[in-house]
Amino acid sequence: MSRLVIVSNRVAPVSQKRSGAEGGLAVAVFAALKERGGVWFGWSGKVVSGEPGDCELFESGNVTYATVALTQQDYEEYYSGFANRTLWPLFHFRLDLTDFSRRNLVAYQRVNVFFSQQLLGLLHKDDLIWVHDYHLIPMADLLREAGCRQRMGFFLHIPWPSMEVLLALPNHREIVRALSAYDLVGFQTERDVRRFLDYIIMEVGGRVGRNGTVHAFDRSFRVAALPVGIDADNVSDFAQEAKSSRQTARLKRSLVGRDLMIGVDRLDYSKGLVSRLEAYELLLAKYPAHRGHVTLLQIAPPSRSDVPEYLEIRRELESAAGRINGAYAEFDWSPIRYLNKGFSRQALAGFLRLARVGVVTPLRDGMNLVAKEFVAAQDPEDPGVLVLSRFAGAAQQLEDALIVNPYDVESVAEAMQTALTMDLEERRERWQRMMEGLERDNVHAWRERFMEALTAPMRKR
Ligand code: F6P
Numbered sequence: 001m002s003r004l005v006i007v008s009n010r011v012a013p014v015s016q017k018r019s020g021a022e023g024g025l026a027v028a029v030f031a032a033l034k035e036r037g038g039v040w041f042g043w044s045g046k047v048v049s050g051e052p053g054d055c056e057l058f059e060s061g062n063v064t065y066a067t068v069a070l071t072q073q074d075y076e077e078y079y080s081g082f083a084n085r086t087l088w089p090l091f092h093f094r095l096d097l098t099d100f101s102r103r104n105l106v107a108y109q110r111v112n113v114f115f116s117q118q119l120l121g122l123l124h125k126d127d128l129i130w131v132h133d134y135h136l137i138p139m140a141d142l143l144r145e146a147g148c149r150q151r152m153g154f155f156l157h158i159p160w161p162s163m164e165v166l167l168a169l170p171n172h173r174e175i176v177r178a179l180s181a182y183d184l185v186g187f188q189t190e191r192d193v194r195r196f197l198d199y200i201i202m203e204v205g206g207r208v209g210r211n212g213t214v215h216a217f218d219r220s221f222r223v224a225a226l227p228v229g230i231d232a233d234n235v236s237d238f239a240q241e242a243k244s245s246r247q248t249a250r251l252k253r254s255l256v257g258r259d260l261m262i263g264v265d266r267l268d269y270s271k272g273l274v275s276r277l278e279a280y281e282l283l284l285a286k287y288p289a290h291r292g293h294v295t296l297l298q299i300a301p302p303s304r305s306d307v308p309e310y311l312e313i314r315r316e317l318e319s320a321a322g323r324i325n326g327a328y329a330e331f332d333w334s335p336i337r338y339l340n341k342g343f344s345r346q347a348l349a350g351f352l353r354l355a356r357v358g359v360v361t362p363l364r365d366g367m368n369l370v371a372k373e374f375v376a377a378q379d380p381e382d383p384g385v386l387v388l389s390r391f392a393g394a395a396q397q398l399e400d401a402l403i404v405n406p407y408d409v410e411s412v413a414e415a416m417q418t419a420l421t422m423d424l425e426e427r428r429e430r431w432q433r434m435m436e437g438l439e440r441d442n443v444h445a446w447r448e449r450f451m452e453a454l455t456a457p458m459r460k461r
């Protein structure tokens with residue numbers, strides 16, 4: 001069996017304590033890699049003042065972590081800059097927040113060259129290379145230039161934008177051309193694939209074969225929708241065990257019988273947190289019976305705090321949470337508990353299980369694994385209800401959630417009301433159907449499907 005080499009900007013277990021702020025990539029890649037073993041290469045999470053030095057190796061179980069540091073300039077221009085102030089907002093359809101500078105683009109190329117040079121020294125001839133996410137799109141192209149002939153796959157964890165949005169990126173063609181150097185490009189949903197193919201056909205004049213093979217830029221490569229799953233059984237076990245954990249018991253005691261609504265999101269403008277709080281505010285205004293009887297626990301660990309747009313969204317949220325609590329709180333109840341910190345996955349699983357309603361209402365999201373984890377964490381006998389944005393990739397699979405349009409705040413408030421009052425039979429039926437899908441399309445199936453597609457013989461025409 002070929003060795004699997006994973007490449008991603010974030011290498012979670014080394015670069016940060018697991019806290020719930022990792023994002024879907026780290027959770028999914030870790031679950032996929034710990035089963036098969038292999039190498040995980042990426043940024044160490046360290047920022048150094050001088051030269052970054054060479055790659056550091058670290059073994060844990062069947063995984064070798066290979067990490068490199070970034071210089072302060074690269075951190076600012078590549079990570080905070082081109083990755084998170086250009087590609088991230090643009091790929092999330094936020095042209096209003098997209099900032100483009102040639103300096104940051106140069107840094108993006110520079111860091112990708114540095115990463116590819118460091119990776120080259122680690123590679124074996126028959127490795128399978130699997131690159132993740134928007135930070136490292138040029139990786140395959142650079143490795144091919146250096147003579148690598150290994151199979152290389154790419155998976156995009158975030159949405160692929162529609163063509164008109166992508167065209168606003170000055171180097172859009174280069175980005176898509178770089179993707180054509182992979183053998184396989186995987187997206188979260190069929191909709192992402194369709195948007196990608198629109199660009200290939202209309203902008204590049206490429207051709208799509210019946211088997212999903214794309215012919216463009218004088219290259220042939222395959223594209224596929226391969227939605228990321230979770231380790232559903234594992235989350236379910238965690239949640240069951242967490243029932244008796246200290247933190248879950250404390251949360252339960254503090255609720256004194258009130259219904260819990262929960263949101264768990266990295267503090268990011270794509271997550272629709274302000275509109276979510278507004279919908280909750282509307283729920284309390286329109287259905288006064290909930291006042292004093294429902295608590296919204298919004299866990300929002302800060303992320304990318306050096307990026308100005310993240311400071312702004314933090315201020316907006318603080319102001320919304322303060323306004324709602326100010327308007328409705330009583331001396332013995334506050335409607336919102338807003339927390340800027342993360343929790344271990346075990347603690348989160350326990351919190352999710354306690355909740356009557358899970359609210360996952362991003363304005364745009366590649367997949368959103370919290371939606372899936374909320375379902376997997378529920379008690380089968382008395383499951384809670386998921387309110388889910390139609391703009392999360394997860395909505396393509398979790399059709400039995402209450403699907404909402406997060407831009408329509410009134411309809412989200414109505415869905416919250418439906419969720420809080422749904423009878424047990426309907427809750428069980430919806431949950432059962434969603435859980436079956438999560439168990440079938442779990443993270444292991446995701447890895448296997450990706451590997452199968454990556455190693456399948458390629459038809460050239
Ligand atoms: O899951 C999407 C993603 O952008 C990952 O690429 C990333 O590692 C994660 O969210 C968290 O973001 P960051 O690495 O910037 O903290």
